[in-house]
Amino acid sequence: xxxxxxxxxxxxxxxxxxxxxxxxxxxxxxxxxxxxxxxxxxxxxxxxxxxxxxxxxxxxxxxxxxxxxxxxxxxxxxxxxxxxxxxxxxxxxxxxxxxxxxxxxxxxxxxxxxxxxxxxxxxxxxxxxxxxxxxxxxxxxxxxxxxxxxxxxxxxxxxxxxxxxxxxxxxxxxxxxxxxxxxxxxxxxxxxxxxxxxxxxxxxxxxxxxxxxxxxxxxxxxxx
Amino acid sequence: xxxxxxxxxxxxxxxxxxxxxxxxxxxxxxxxxxxxxxxxxxxxxxxxxxxxxxxxxxxxxxxxxxxxxxxxxxxxxxxxxxxxxxxxxxxxxxxxxxxxxxxxxxxxxxxxxxxxxxxxxxxxxxxxxxxxxxxxxxxxxxxxxxxxxxxxxxxxxxxxxxxxxxxxxxxxxxxxxxxxxxxxxxxxxxxxxxxxxxxxxxxxxxxxxxxxxxxxxxxxxxxxxxxxxxxxxxxxxxxxxxxxxxxxxxxxxxxxxxxxxxxxxxxxxxxxxxxxxxxxxxxxxxxxxxxxxxxxxxxxxxxxxxxxxxxxxxxxxxxxxxxxxxxxxxxxxxxxxxxxxxxxxxxxxxxxxxxxxxxxxxxxxxxxxxxxxxxxxxxxxxxxxxxxxxxxxxxxxxxxx
Numbered sequence: 006x007x008x009x010x011x012x013x014x015x016x017x018x019x020x021x022x023x024x025x026x027x028x029x030x031x032x033x034x035x036x037x038x039x040x041x042x043x044x045x046x047x048x049x050x051x052x053x054x055x056x057x058x059x060x061x062x063x064x065x066x067x068x069x070x071x072x073x074x075x076x077x078x079x080x081x082x083x084x085x086x087x088x089x090x091x092x093x094x095x096x097x098x099x100x101x102x103x104x105x106x107x108x109x110x111x112x113x114x115x116x117x118x119x120x121x122x123x124x125x126x127x128x129x130x131x132x133x134x135x136x137x138x139x140x141x142x143x144x145x146x147x148x149x150x151x152x153x154x155x156x157x158x159x160x161x162x163x164x165x166x167x168x169x170x171x172x173x174x175x176x177x178x179x180x181x182x183x184x185x186x187x188x189x190x191x192x193x194x195x196x197x198x199x200x201x202x203x204x205x206x207x208x209x210x211x212x213x214x215x216x217x218x219x220x221x222x223x224x225x226x227x228x229x
Numbered sequence: 230x231x232x233x234x235x236x237x238x239x240x241x242x243x244x245x246x247x248x249x250x251x252x253x254x255x256x257x258x259x260x261x262x263x264x265x266x267x268x269x270x271x272x273x274x275x276x277x278x279x280x281x282x283x284x285x286x287x288x289x290x291x292x293x294x295x296x297x298x299x300x301x302x303x304x305x306x307x308x309x310x311x312x313x314x315x316x317x318x319x320x321x322x323x324x325x326x327x328x329x330x331x332x333x334x335x336x337x338x339x340x341x342x343x344x345x346x347x348x349x350x351x352x353x354x355x356x357x358x359x360x361x362x363x364x365x366x367x368x369x370x371x372x373x374x375x376x377x378x379x380x381x382x383x384x385x386x387x388x389x390x391x392x393x394x395x396x397x398x399x400x401x402x403x404x405x406x407x408x409x410x411x412x413x414x415x416x417x418x419x420x421x422x423x424x425x426x427x428x429x430x431x432x433x434x435x436x437x438x439x440x441x442x443x444x445x446x447x448x449x450x451x452x453x454x455x456x457x458x459x460x461x462x463x464x465x466x467x468x469x470x471x472x473x474x475x476x477x478x479x480x481x482x483x484x485x486x487x488x489x490x491x492x493x494x495x496x497x498x499x500x501x502x503x504x505x506x507x508x509x510x511x512x513x514x515x516x517x518x519x520x521x522x523x524x525x526x527x528x529x530x531x532x533x534x535x536x537x538x539x540x541x542x543x544x545x546x547x548x549x550x551x552x553x554x555x556x557x558x559x560x561x562x563x564x565x566x567x568x569x570x571x572x573x574x575x576x577x578x579x580x581x582x583x584x585x586x587x588x589x590x591x592x593x594x595x596x597x598x599x600x601x602x603x604x605x606x607x608x609x610x611x612x613x614x615x616x617x618x619x620x621x622x623x624x625x626x627x628x629x630x
Contacts, residue, residue, distance in 0.1 A: 059542060059623045080546040087544020094627065098539045102245030112543045114234045159543070 006070050006166065006198060007033035007056065013064035014051055014221075025051040027221045029065070033200075035166070038193045040209040041202045043218035049202045050171055052218065056200065057090045057169045058082045070166065087116050091160030091197075093170035093189070097152045099144040099159075105151075106131065106140035109158045116163065130158045134188070150181030157188055167198045174208060186211065230549055239556040246532075249525050250561065253518075257565020257603055258572055260518040264511040264599035265573025265591050269580070271504030273589035278500060280588065282493050288329075288460055289362065289489040290467055292322075292453040292474070312483050313449035316438060318474055320378060322455055325473060327466040329458045332359040333378070335441045336451040339409040341387075341434055343395040350391055351433045352408065354441020362454050365430070370402050370417030373437055381439035385413040388431035392418045408434065411444055463488050508595055512602060518565070519606030526558055526614035530621075537618045538626025547619035554618050558611020559604060566603035570596060 012029040015022055025048045033039065041049045054060035055067065058074060067075045074085055099108045106127050113123045131137045134154050144152055153173060160168055170189060174182030186201075186208060193199040203209050217225040243250045294314035319333035335354040340347055359365070360372040373384050385406060392401060405412050419430050442448065457466040467486050474484045530537065537550060545553075573591065580589050 054624050057542070059627075080548065083541070083544050083546035083549075086542065092542045098535060098542075098627065100536055100539070102241055107241075111540075114238070115230055115540065115543055115545050115549065117230050117234075120234075163544075 006035045007031070008068040009065065010068075011065035012055065012062045012067065014048075014055060014060065014062050024221045026055065026062070029223060031216070031223065031226075033198060035198055036193070036196050037214060038190065038199045038212045039201070039214045039216060040212040041200060041216045041218060042204060042206070042209045043224075045204065047218045048221040049218045051221075053169050053171050053200065053202050056167070057092060058086050087112060087163060089166045091163065091165040091168045093153070093157055093160050093168065093173045095172035095175040097144070097149075097156045097176070099152055099156060101144050104141050104143055105136065105147065105155045108144070108155055109162055111159060112163045126162060127158075130162060134158055148181070149177050150184055153177060153181070153185045154188060157185065157192075161192055161197070165197065167200065168192060170199070170201045172203055173201065174203070174205070182208070230545075230552075235552060235556050236560070238553060239560050242529075242533075242553075242557055243560060246529065249529065253522055253525050253561050254565045254568060256518040256521045257515075257562055257607075258569035260511070260514040261566045261569025261599045261603055262573040262576065263514050264508060264595055265570060266576050266580075267507045267511045268504055268595035269573070269577040269589045269591045271500065271507045272592050272595075273580075273587045275497065275500035275504060276588040276590065277586070278496050279493060282489065282496065288457040288463060290455040290457060290463065290470060291487050291489070291492075292319075292455060292470060293485045293487070294449065294452075295483065295485060312478050312481060314453065314474075314484060315448050316379065316442065316450065318477055319450060319453045321473060321477060322453065322470060325466065325469045327458055327462040327469060328455055330358040330362055330456040332356055332362045332454040332456075333438050334359070334451050334454060335438055335445065335447070335449070337441065337445045337447075339444060341391065341395070342407045343401075343404065346395055347407075348391070348394060350387075352441055352444065353433055353435045354438040354444070355435060356438055358456075359435070359454070362456050366420040368418045368420040370415075372417055373435060374416075375437045375439075378437070379439050380437075381443050382437050383411070383413040383440060384416045384437065385440075386417040386419060386435040387415060388419050388429070388433050390429070390431040391434065406434075408436070408444060411440070413440065463490065504592070508598070512599070515599065515602050515606060518603070519562075519610040522558055522561060522607060523610035523613060526554065526611055527617065529557075530554065530614045530618040533618075534621060534626045537621050538623045541621070541623035542627060550619040550621075551612075551615040554615030555608060555611045558607045558615070562603045562607025562611075563600075566600045569603070570600065 009029050009031040012026055013024065014026040016025050029052065041052065043049045051060060055062050058077070062075065065075070066073065069085065069089065074082070077085065100111065103111070109127050109130060110123045113126065127140070128137070131140050136151065136154060136158070139147060139151060144155070147155065168189065173185055173189065177185060189199055189201070190211070201208065201212065209215060214228050215225070216223060292314065316333055319331055322328055322331045332355050337352050338349055339352055341350045356375040356378045357372060365372065368389060370386070373386055375382065385408070387395070387406070395401065395406065396404070401415050402417070404415050406415055413436055436444070455466070455470060457463050467488060470486050471482065471484070475482055540550060577589050577591055
């Protein structure tokens, strides 16, 4: 479902050109669970951003579900993100003034989905995450683990094909981290493609496929 | 995104940053209130002056000694005159069929005294007709009677304040007043509401015109008030008056005749222009408020960089981000304008309570224009910060905590 061909992304840092990604060829099938590991600055976050259409490659081609999304305009890219991609961030990125339920409903609101349907879907996902009594709480009234679970609920509420998680446990204690990973894996088991960027080998070890990136290039790509 | 959601989201953002929202509302409200109050002051002044002129009586021509070459300019109140405008001139005007009444007026200051009490007062010398022409009401007694205007009968009517000062609580009707070296019998007291053109009627003394002329030892009238039979005859009567005086003054055009109407419309024009000017000055404060909105929105975009990045990641297009921030700016401007309107109207109501004689009123155009300008500045000055938000790189925006 994801095809990257000769993908490259360069940044200008000062007057020096840095190759954040160089010549990446990658093929990902629907429903795969992949961990992306590598030292910091190796380009793993850049890869995730390019996959999520937040960033554009300078070279190469990107096919998502058979569609060439390499050079879409901003509005089209926004539509693909809305419909096909769910993001989970290290720092949760919940809107502090909105309740948990409203944060989860945010993508549906941006997509213009009917408020009645929004409420139903939010309630369903809150129930399935055992957060039904937390719907009205604001983010600062939730624990870290709860916040990340709300963020995951927001990522899957539009029923995307891919979940992209960038260090999803980086800001959590071990127990909450385990809960969050189990939740992500549960959505993977339901058929969603899951990519987790991490530098924690314990977390990386849980996936079936491991990709290791060093200096912007894929160093190893193996199944376990 | 639905319009209702857009609105709700913008509102939640405004509620989320209470301090900045309140400050911006305050700026907008003050600007709109300034427009409302200042134009109400201008409009009040205009109506006040128009009312004052209207109380002079309708269909009025005013004949002034001296000639003005310009048309429609202010009359030469203190100009030098080649020839006096005399009582005989005034009485001759009665022969003109379009003229209903003629009230000659002479004016001067003399000392008024009763027993040991005395004061300086304005003396108006005129005829019985003055009462109808100026629509004067009496508090007590009657107005002066001048069946023969050229006879200096010694009677007078005084304003309330002078009456109080001269007689205190003692009844004064029928008593004698001393005006300089002459005496006159008090026959009436003016009602104090009679107040026009800034001349306080409760501080004047009215005597027969012939009496006044001998008192001032003068032939010259201050002016002649001519009441025309109907509004349509004003122009014709004006020509007739000028002609008649010219014949009497050996062919010299040495009087100025102004119609009440033209004075009225001149003042109306001047004060309207003033109101517009004041509204323009107040509108500058609206623009200043708009610049403030822009600044605070720019700060808001910086503060909410991460939120903008998130919204982009969740699938907002740049267009939608622009709309979100512009909606916020319009909401601020709209709410601020509403508060400003309410505050402005309240202030005008308070002013009306404090100065009931001046008819303060908010012109509708000013209220509408201030709200429209407030909304327009909201859109205009909201656009730049909104576009900056729309252009934010989501990767950079999300990288910041």
